[in-house]
Amino acid sequence: MTTPPIACTLTPDAYADRVRWIADLNRAFLRSHEQHDRTLDLVYAPDAAQLVHALVQREQLCCAFLRFTVHQSVDAVRLRVEAPAAAGDGVDLLFAPFLESAPLAAAGDR
Numbered sequence: 001m002t003t004p005p006i007a008c009t010l011t012p013d014a015y016a017d018r019v020r021w022i023a024d025l026n027r028a029f030l031r032s033h034e035q036h037d038r039t040l041d042l043v044y045a046p047d048a049a050q051l052v053h054a055l056v057q058r059e060q061l062c063c064a065f066l067r068f069t070v071h072q073s074v075d076a077v078r079l080r081v082e083a084p085a086a087a088g089d090g091v092d093l094l095f096a097p098f099l100e101s102a103p104l105a106a107a108g109d110r
Helices: 012-029 046-062 085-099
Strands: 030-036 039-044 067-072 077-082
Touching: 012 030, 012 046, 012 085, 030 085, 039 046, 039 085, 046 067, 046 077
Parallel strands: none
Antiparallel strands: 030 039, 039 077, 067 077
């Protein structure tokens, strides 16, 4: 089994569009976020379920090296993004697009 390269396959314009789309999603629905090493946990309002699933589908196409897990409940939609060990010190850079417009006060809240 080959490991996908740690590189986004989007063009620069498509990447900018994607980051703006994620920022809009975060402004509207992100409740909190927390990062531990190579794992980023994002908690969205339950109304965002369809958009969070769309985010995962889109990201799996361009960033196959990341692993996504979604847990949906009545209270929230939890998205876990995991980077491979090979990401090394580049994890913050990999997670930056997922934190666009993330409320600073929400960091670490649960």
